[in-house]
Amino acid sequence: MTAGETVQRLLATALTAADPGAAIATAADDPRLSDDDRRMIAAIDRDGFRISAMLVARLRLERLLHGHPAVDDWLARDPERFTEVFRHYHASVLPEAFFPPEEARAFDAWLSATGTAIPSM
Amino acid sequence: MIPVGITLQPDVVYLDLLDQVIRNDADYYEVAPETLWRQAPDGALLPNGFHRAFLDLAKEVRKPVVAHGVGLSVGTLSCADDDRQQMWLARIAADHRAFRFAWYTDHLGVSAPGGLAMTLPLPVAMTGESVARIRQSLANLQRIVPEVGVENSVFYYHLGDPLEEPDFLRRIVSGPGHHLLLDLHNVFTTAHNAGFDPHEYIDRLPLDAVIEIHLSGGSDSPGEWLASGRSLRLDSHDHGVPEAVWALFDKVWRRCPNLRGVTLERMEDTVTVPDVAVIRDELLRARAMVSR
DSSP, rough: HHHHHHHHHHHHHTTSSSSHHHHHHHHOTTTTHHHHHHHHHHHHOHHHHHHHHHHHHHHHHHHHHHHHEEEEEEHOOOHHHHHHHHHHHHHHSOOOOOOOOHHHHHHHHHHHHTTTOOOOO | OOOOEOOSOHHHHHHHHHHHHHHTTOOOEEOOOGEEEEEEEOEEEOOOOHHHHHHHHHHHTHHHHHHHHSSSTTTTSSGGGHHHHHHHHHHEEEEEEEEEEEEEEEESSSSSSGGOOOOOOBBBOHHHHHHHHHHHHHHHHHHTTTSSEOOOOSSOOSSOOOGGGGHHHHHHHSSEEEEEEHHHHHHHHHHHHTTTHHHHHHHHSGGGEEEEEOOOOEEOOOGGGSSTTTOOOOOOSOOOOOOOOHHEEEGGGGGTOOOEEEOOOOOOOOOHHHHHHHHHHHHHHHHHHHOO
């Protein structure tokens, strides 16, 4: 993996962490990075990074809702609980699905693995 | 005269409300090819219903179509994304056979780092490695559509000095048939958030490489989004074009000798009845400006 690839992967992982601000601070100390790359990451605007993380999460949520009608219904019925579950999912499972059906399958697999059920109506 | 176009969004309300504007007031259309695909159970990428609708519309009114991709991820350095990119390029080729895109642009940045579906274009380090990778991505696209380019994306954080980005772009688009899509709201937004003069950024750009200009609007993030209470400008395409962006447009378009289109962008799910007149006026205003 080149230095550039390592930077891209570290930042992507930090963006989906439960606390992106803390994750980027940790990434800036990663021993695999050169001094220049550490300085570059340390200089990142933390607020801008957090906004980017929110937008990444929102885009993933939209992808999931488009692919999973039952989840869309869950969000409408109990937004607080659903948001809590989605945050946990987003921080636990790296986003590897580019289209709604894949995201829906990944979410269902995570629900099953964690023993979480979509509440019935 | 430089044509003025509008984005076609895969949104029934958007298309219904703007039907007459789209048909009568736009000279060309811009589509995001990925929004016109659906994924089959075996993973294959197939056209969705809007693909046919947009193709029929363009043929009926005899207006050209340009493509502005949202997810090829031209700056991905890892080969972990290669298979996906190959699949997308094959789909883009099929789309080009149908739409005959006048040109194809995508966003500067990486939206699939290491093959992860971040979806949002994220900044890349402005290194020689990144330049080489993005140029290669453009060359791959160029085997399908002869005229290609990258847009100056909006980034909410930066890897390096954002005022070095124009030179980074210059190195990327220096090849034959490689162009720059200049998004003025992205410049305005980035300058506002990062605290630099948008004119300084524009003055450093290779303006002779600009093939298209984007005009759009956005909004400010709610203060409660960030623990700091800070509000950042968002490139959300959910409001009209701000006067500051019109002012940038007025100053820059004449300095782009190879400009071939000015596109008004608006996001799906953001158009209501009162917006229709605003959007029509924006198209007419842009056309009047480039006609002077």
